[in-house]
Amino acid sequence: MDTIGIYSSRKPLDIKERYGEYPMIISRKELCSILADHVPHHKIKFGKRVLEIRQNSGEVIVQCSDKSVHHADILVGADGAYSAVRQCLHNSLDAKGLLPKHDTTPMGYQYDCLVRYQDKGKKYAEETIFKQSDWGEDAAEQMCREYRGLRTSYGFDMGYLMDRTPKEDTAKVMLEEKFYKTWFSGRVVLTGD
Numbered sequence: 043m044d045t046i047g048i049y050s051s052r053k054p055l056d057i058k059e060r061y062g063e064y065p066m067i068i069s070r071k072e073l074c075s076i077l078a079d080h081v082p083h084h085k086i087k088f089g090k091r092v093l094e095i096r097q098n099s100g101e102v103i104v105q106c107s108d109k110s111v112h113h114a115d116i117l118v119g120a121d122g123a124y125s126a127v128r129q130c131l132h133n134s135l136d137a138k139g140l141l142p143k144h145d146t147t148p149m150g151y152q153y154d155c156l157v158r159y160q161d162k163g164k165k166y167a168e169e170t171i172f173k174q175s176d177w178g179e180d181a182a183e184q185m186c187r188e189y190r191g192l193r194t195s196y197g198f199d200m201g202y203l204m205d206r207t208p209k210e211d212t213a214k215v216m217l218e219e220k221f222y223k224t225w226f227s228g229r230v231v232l233t234g235d
Contacts, residue, residue, distance in 0.1 A: 061221050073120055073233070087112060092119075092126040095134070095230060102229040119232045128222075131230050142223045149220040182214040 058064050078086055091107035095117065104112045119127025135141040190201035204212075225232045 092130060095130040097228045097230060117230045125232060128232050131227055135224060135227055145222050145224050182212050185214055
């Protein structure tokens with residue numbers, strides 16, 4: 043098989059040991075949907091740009107860029123890898139000397155991931171190391187061509203899945219990763235990317 047990649051000779055770590063849990067791929071849209079199904083709709087705010095978070099023993103107060111202020115019992119930040127909620131939480135803890143040094147370092151980048159959505163809404167993702175920095179549609183197609191013959195653990199080639207996935211439902215994404223030690227403090231909790 044002709045593939046472009048990097049060989050790593052380091053001892054493999056158990057996924058749970060490295061990241062704290064086994065992986066589960068779920069889109070942010072699905073996560074927000076699950077959260078929305080379990081929280082009254084009037085308590086959920088979408089499309090807000092968080093500027094500042096303050097908390098005390100009785101509430102968390104969120105100041106947004108549209109000058110709105112929201113008071114809540116708990117704040118769940120599900121706003122992505124470069125979360126404004128995470129930044130506010132980390133800045134607050136750092137100012138008090140409570141943020142672990144590990145959490146101040148940037149996320150690492152090791153892999154590109156080709157994500158495709160199969161028919162009937164079922165998703166699959168195949169992580170691979172690939173030497174290319176282009177993120178457009180052509181890059182995703184090139185990556186698909188390169189890995190069509192890759193045998194899966196399900197007994198068929200990646201091409202089988204690729205042929206059954208609409209081209210517009212394919213994306214190449216950069217997988218930045220980091221296992222943060224700080225994912226909650228007081229009345230603020232982080233989830234998502």
